[in-house]
Amino acid sequence: MKRQDLLEAVGNIEDRWVEExxxxxxxxxNWMKWGALAAxxxxxxxxxxxxxxxxxxxxxxxxxxxxxxxxxGIHYMVSSYLEIETELPEGFVYGGVGEVDGQTWEYYVNPxxxxxxxxxxxxxxxxxxxxxxxxxxYVDSRIRGKxxxxxxxxxxxxxxxANYWGxxxxxxxxxxxxxxxxxxxRMKGQAPANFxxxxxxxxxxxxTIPDLxxxxxxxxxxxxxxxxxxxxxLASTVWYTAPDANGEQRHEGYNLYILCDDxxx
Amino acid sequence: xxDKTIVELYWQRSGEAIxxxxxxxxxxxxxxAQNILxxxxxxxxxxxxxxxxxxxxxxxxxxxxxxxxxxxxTRSLSLNRFRHDHVQKRGGGELPLVLEELSEALPGGTETExxxxxxxxxxxxxxxxxxxxxxxxxxxxxRYWYADSIDSIAARFGMTRGGVTMCLSRLxxxxxxxxxxxxxAL
Numbered sequence: 022m023k024r025q026d027l028l029e030a031v032g033n034i035e036d037r038w039v040e041e042x043x044x045x046x047x048x049x050x051n052w053m054k055w056g057a058l059a060a061x062x063x064x065x066x067x068x069x070x071x072x073x074x075x076x077x078x079x080x081x082x083x084x085x086x087x088x089x090x091x092x093x094g095i096h097y098m099v100s101s102y103l104e105i106e107t108e109l110p111e112g113f114v115y116g117g118v119g120e121v122d123g124q125t126w127e128y129y130v131n132p133x134x135x136x137x138x139x140x141x142x143x144x145x146x147x148x149x150x151x152x153x154x155x156x157x158x159y160v161d162s163r164i165r166g167k168x169x170x171x172x173x174x175x176x177x178x179x180x181x182x183a184n185y186w187g188x189x190x191x192x193x194x195x196x197x198x199x200x201x202x203x204x205x206x207r208m209k210g211q212a213p214a215n216f217x218x219x220x221x222x223x224x225x226x227x228x229t230i231p232d233l234x235x236x237x238x239x240x241x242x243x244x245x246x247x248x249x250x251x252x253x254x255l256a257s258t259v260w261y262t263a264p265d266a267n268g269e270q271r272h273e274g275y276n277l278y279i280l281c282d283d284x285x286x
Numbered sequence: 287x288x289d290k291t292i293v294e295l296y297w298q299r300s301g302e303a304i305x306x307x308x309x310x311x312x313x314x315x316x317x318x319a320q321n322i323l324x325x326x327x328x329x330x331x332x333x334x335x336x337x338x339x340x341x342x343x344x345x346x347x348x349x350x351x352x353x354x355x356x357x358x359x360t361r362s363l364s365l366n367r368f369r370h371d372h373v374q375k376r377g378g379g380e381l382p383l384v385l386e387e388l389s390e391a392l393p394g395g396t397e398t399e400x401x402x403x404x405x406x407x408x409x410x411x412x413x414x415x416x417x418x419x420x421x422x423x424x425x426x427x428x429r430y431w432y433a434d435s436i437d438s439i440a441a442r443f444g445m446t447r448g449g450v451t452m453c454l455s456r457l458x459x460x461x462x463x464x465x466x467x468x469x470x471a472l
Contacts, residue, residue, distance in 0.1 A: 022392055022393065022397065022398055022400060022402055022407075022465075023392075023397045023398075024385050024386075024388040024389045024391075024392060024397065025385070026402055026404070026407065027388045027391060027392065027407075027411075028365070028384070028385060028388060028430070029365070029404075030404065030407045030408045030411050031411060031430045031431055032358065032361055032362060032365070032431065033358070033408045034408070034411060034412055034415060034427065034431060035412055035415075036349075036350065036351035036354035036355070036358075037351065037354075038412075038415050038423060038427050038431075039351070039353070039354040039357055039358070039427060039431060040351050040353055040354050041420065041423070041424055041427070042423070042424040042425075042427035042428050042431065042432065043314075043353075043428070043432065087442075087443075087444045089444075098444055162444070165444070166421070166444070181419045181421075181422070182421075184449065186446060186448055186449050186452065260416075260417055272417075
């Protein structure tokens with residue numbers, strides 16, 4: 022096999038992976054809610070220029086990254102779940118005027134949810150080719166895109182979403198690599214014998230930091246605790262692969278979660 | 287204009303089909319071509335050839351995902367141009383780096399002359415991608431399908447350059463393991 026063979030084989034991957042890669046990251050519930058509209062909104066939110074009521078999206082190579090803003094020293098990035106509302110959500114009040122990637126818009130805050138702000142901004146719908154004012158959720162960048170489980174007053178982050186680099190790592194690189202070497206990022210099959218079943222986590226909502234006795238901010242998995250090392254949790258999951266010689270397609274197993282510090286500290 | 291409307295224009299052999307395609311996907315296909323070829327004129331020629339190939343493909347084809355259908359044509363044409371014009375001697379965009387990186391994903395870490403079942407290889411790679419979380423899969427596809435630069439990927443996903451590099455390194459190692467388990471020669 023040559024590297025050119027790999028390059029050509031990658032060229033024939035499924036169309037959905039090609040489309041997905043250049044669309045904003047999203048989760049199933051909100052993606053199904055917004056459909057193709059959501060695929061365009063994040064790209065276009067940051068790209069409307071002053072003085073243009075209707076602005077077609079810029080070429081992809083001009084995009085600087087997810088729209089973001091800094092308010093009172095906290096950096097917020099547009100929700101990875103594309104939470105966009107027609108009406109201002111309950112509990113949010115006018116907070117002032119801020120900038121999103123060079124554009125000035127009004128923003129709204131909720132003292133009970135300091136990790137979110139809603140920005141009232143012009144959003145271009147690539148399907149209707151119309152712009153309208155919407156309330157777009159921006160999330161504290163320290164928690165944006167993170168999968169968390171809370172248990173017994175402690176917070177755990179998924180190995181999939183944990184950062185061990187940058188200014189605010191969730192875990193040290195050494196610890197991450199240690200856990201990955203011992204357990205991996207995801208395991209298939211039954212939980213090992215030393216893991217005890219804690220119960221079904223309660224879904225606390227996307228973009229939240231769960232604080233329930235057993236809570237999760239992505240779904241409601243069955244959760245297991247490593248009795249030999251209580252810094253490790255397992256959360257049940259299902260995934261799918263292309264059929265092989267055995268016809269296997271659906272897999273059941275667990276995502277690894279690792280104890281982390283308070284991300285807002 | 288909706289994709290299905292554009293596809294219908296091709297089926298009706300309407301003169302509006304290519305202008306509509308160009309308006310909606312011109313920038314998208316140009317990005318793909320430029321990532322591979324770097325030279326703007328070469329990239330423009332490949333994009334123009336994409337519209338011709340699309341015209342000749344529809345009918346009989348009626349793609350469900352028009353962006354991916356067109357993108358694959360552009361990518362294939364660009365890769366052919368890259369090979370035939372030896373543009374790697376002039377820099378060749380991201381492609382030389384992408385090929386260098388893919389070397390790490392080869393079973394055994396080296397190139398071999400073995401005969402390949404290309405269909406099986408594609409199936410193995412699709413299986414590998416299906417097993418990845420969405421973000422990591424998207425990062426892989428951005429780098430090795432779109433040939434996006436590391437900086438572009440970092441900006442798209444709100445990561446640092448080092449984070450993207452580390453992620454891609456792990457993905458290549460995982461792909462290599464997947465290929466080795468799939469029975470490809472070491």
